[in-house]
Amino acid sequence: MDTIAAHAWVRPKRELGWLARLFDWKPFLIVICLLPAVGLLMVFLTYPLGLGIFLAFTDTTIGRRGVWVGLENFQYLIEDKLWWNAVFYSVFYTGIATVAKFGLGLWLALLLNNHLPFKSILRAIILLPWIVPTVLSAIAFWWIYDPQFSIISYLFTDVLGWRTTNIDFINTPWSARWSLIAANVWRGIPFVAISLLAGLQTISPSLYEAGMLDGTTPWQRFCYITFPMLLPILAIVMTFSIIFTFTDFQLVYAITRGGPINSTHLLATLAFQRGIPGGQLGEGAAIAVSMIPFLVFATLFSYFALARRKWQQGEGDD
Amino acid sequence: MASVSFRDVRKNFGSTPVLHGVSVDIEDGQFVVLVGPSGCGKSTLLRMLAGLENISGGEIAISDRVVNTVPPKDRDIAMVFQNYALYPHMTVFQNMAFSLKLAGAPKEVMEQEVQKASKILGLDQLLHRYPRQLSGGQRQRVAMGRAIVRNPQVFLFDEPLSNLDAKLRVQMRAEIKDLHQRLNVTTVYVTHDQIEAMTMADKIVVMNHGRIEQAGTPLELYDRPANIFVAGFIGSPAMNMLAGRISQGAFVDASGTRWPLPSGHRAKDGAEVIYGIRPEHLRLDPDGIAARVHVVEPTGSETQVLMRVGEATLMGAFRERVTAKRGEALPVSPDPALVHLFDKTTGQRL
Numbered sequence: 001m002d003t004i005a006a007h008a009w010v011r012p013k014r015e016l017g018w019l020a021r022l023f024d025w026k027p028f029l030i031v032i033c034l035l036p037a038v039g040l041l042m043v044f045l046t047y048p049l050g051l052g053i054f055l056a057f058t059d060t061t062i063g064r065r066g067v068w069v070g071l072e073n074f075q076y077l078i079e080d081k082l083w084w085n086a087v088f089y090s091v092f093y094t095g096i097a098t099v100a101k102f103g104l105g106l107w108l109a110l111l112l113n114n115h116l117p118f119k120s121i122l123r124a125i126i127l128l129p130w131i132v133p134t135v136l137s138a139i140a141f142w143w144i145y146d147p148q149f150s151i152i153s154y155l156f157t158d159v160l161g162w163r164t165t166n167i168d169f170i171n172t173p174w175s176a177r178w179s180l181i182a183a184n185v186w187r188g189i190p191f192v193a194i195s196l197l198a199g200l201q202t203i204s205p206s207l208y209e210a211g212m213l214d215g216t217t218p219w220q221r222f223c224y225i226t227f228p229m230l231l232p233i234l235a236i237v238m239t240f241s242i243i244f245t246f247t248d249f250q251l252v253y254a255i256t257r258g259g260p261i262n263s264t265h266l267l268a269t270l271a272f273q274r275g276i277p278g279g280q281l282g283e284g285a286a287i288a289v290s291m292i293p294f295l296v297f298a299t300l301f302s303y304f305a306l307a308r309r310k311w312q313q314g315e316g317d318d
Numbered sequence: 319m320a321s322v323s324f325r326d327v328r329k330n331f332g333s334t335p336v337l338h339g340v341s342v343d344i345e346d347g348q349f350v351v352l353v354g355p356s357g358c359g360k361s362t363l364l365r366m367l368a369g370l371e372n373i374s375g376g377e378i379a380i381s382d383r384v385v386n387t388v389p390p391k392d393r394d395i396a397m398v399f400q401n402y403a404l405y406p407h408m409t410v411f412q413n414m415a416f417s418l419k420l421a422g423a424p425k426e427v428m429e430q431e432v433q434k435a436s437k438i439l440g441l442d443q444l445l446h447r448y449p450r451q452l453s454g455g456q457r458q459r460v461a462m463g464r465a466i467v468r469n470p471q472v473f474l475f476d477e478p479l480s481n482l483d484a485k486l487r488v489q490m491r492a493e494i495k496d497l498h499q500r501l502n503v504t505t506v507y508v509t510h511d512q513i514e515a516m517t518m519a520d521k522i523v524v525m526n527h528g529r530i531e532q533a534g535t536p537l538e539l540y541d542r543p544a545n546i547f548v549a550g551f552i553g554s555p556a557m558n559m560l561a562g563r564i565s566q567g568a569f570v571d572a573s574g575t576r577w578p579l580p581s582g583h584r585a586k587d588g589a590e591v592i593y594g595i596r597p598e599h600l601r602l603d604p605d606g607i608a609a610r611v612h613v614v615e616p617t618g619s620e621t622q623v624l625m626r627v628g629e630a631t632l633m634g635a636f637r638e639r640v641t642a643k644r645g646e647a648l649p650v651s652p653d654p655a656l657v658h659l660f661d662k663t664t665g666q667r668l
Binding site: 204206207209210212213214215216220224225228229 | 369396399406421
């Protein structure tokens with residue numbers, strides 16, 4: 001009798017409540033899952049960007065709501081020598097620093113990819129410049145470049161005796177420009193080196209073995225195997241690096257504040273200078289907006305020139 | 319065209335020895351398979367021959383030239399890797415022509431050689447594709463094509479079929495053997511699969527724990543395994559091994575069952591031995607030993623039956639269709655001429 005009773009029992013069909021059904025409904029789920037991210041982006045990204053672009057077309061100053069002036073701000077910038085100066089230095093700064101960062105970063109990544117003693121400690125140490133807050137490293141460089149107390153000057157004059165006077169790092173335009181680039185390179189190398197190291201480690205060692213059997217020299221292995229295989233990640237890292245360098249603000253503002261005689265203004269520092277201390281919000285916003293075309297161009301260049309390779313794309317015929 | 323000799327070859331990784339003095343001679347044009355469980359040192363031996371690992375002791379010679387310090391590219395060898403190691407950013411043509419390009423060959427030579435190799439392997443239609451656009455079997459063929467283009471004296475294969483599915487593996491197995499018969503180049507092939515070894519090799523070298531257990535033709539290894547390891551490794555399903563002793567002209571297992579002995583065996587009366595009989599060498603015999611049926615596995619062409627005699631399990635493979643049910647008695651008897659006896663302590667053949 002017992003067994004019959006057991007067979008007679010049927011698993012009851014559970015009715016879902018309205019709440020459970022609502023959470024099973026896909027459109028509702030999509031909205032609810034996207035809401036936090038979209039909300040944050042709207043408040044902290046879209047709104048400031050939109051406001052910035054709007055301000056660029058007004059003559060707002062601090063304390064006075066501006067009126068719509070159309071392209072007047074931009075017309076003014078075209079005739080502004082300081083703006084052209086900042087454009088030149090932004091491009092120069094980005095160009096030289098990127099080349100140096102990638103040259104040294106790739107070299108460092110290749111070194112770290114070998115079997116070295118204390119490898120993981122070395123990798124951690126290399127990340128240090130990137131972990132330190134930018135402003136702190138900028139202040140450190142400020143001291144390194146100090147006309148009176150510079151440790152480099154001390155080394156060259158008092159210790160080695162190669163010079164009789166201190167080096168003037170940041171008080172003449174060109175040496176200030178190069179000094180800032182050096183500081184930026186120092187800060188940027190870890191990011192490039194660690195990213196490229198990650199890329200190097202995805203290359204199968206058997207490719208190098210196959211290369212050895214095929215008769216490659218170490219240089220040929222770099223040219224024919226390492227470099228082409230690294231190109232995709234190189235393109236992405238370069239895009240990021242260019243964007244970060246072009247929009248750099250902290251290093252320059254903390255070390256030189258755009259001086260001497262405005263020679264080291266980047267577009268970002270000039271925009272800040274005009275907008276906040278100078279009070280010309282509309283004009284500052286216009287300078288900031290003028291960076292957008294450069295960034296779009298740099299991104300598109302990296303993306304199309306370097307990133308897309310047929311061999312990476314999926315199956316199927318070409 | 320070359321012979322290969324390993325003379326007392328040793329390899330240590332740090333202080334851990336992985337090869338303890340391996341000596342093998344491979345004749346010109348021979349297809350030799352190094353087989354053994356993973357970690358037995360077979361791949362290391364192959365990589366030492368290729369020049370990808372240095373040699374801790376002993377000598378490796380190709381065509382009587384000692385190559386211990388010769389760099390890989392000058393050893394006149396070509397290797398097919400387990401993961402194929404095709405350059406993903408090069409087309410099939412560029413992959414195959416790469417070694418010629420490095421050697422500075424003119425364009426016509428490159429095209430001619432690649433055409434020749436791709437005809438042999440049926441790759442003519444795929445030359446402009448990238449490795450990513452190929453199937454596993456096609457990639458395998460490209461890897462072989464790259465080796466052929468180099469026109470080496472020795473082909474090395476490092477578990478080339480282990481990334482393919484079962485059906486393709488059987489097909490590629492036949493293709494590689496066919497290729498060897500056409501080109502007749504000395505080949506060293508590493509695998510952990512004894513069926514690959516049996517079907518392809520002129521000579522099999524069975525390795526275990528960095529030592530050679532036995533070297534010989536496939537049928538020699540099957541018919542006269544030198545020790546328990548080879549006996550258990552070669553053949554599928556694996557050989558049955560029963561522990562017991564010799565007593566009054568028969569083998570007595572732990573449960574006291576008496577088994578017939580081969581004529582002319584060298585085991586002394588009372589000796590502790592291992593009694594080996596292959597599943598396919600058991601017959602259904604009404605007068606045989608009664609075994610209890612455990613599991614019946616019909617494969618169509620034969621029936622494999624897992625049985626128990628006392629505490630010992632016994633696998634039988636019969637041509638007949640066995641309909642016995644679990645727990646029923648199935649009388650079987652071994653073919654005495656095909657029984658193998660091994661020393662229990664040394665594991666060597668008696």
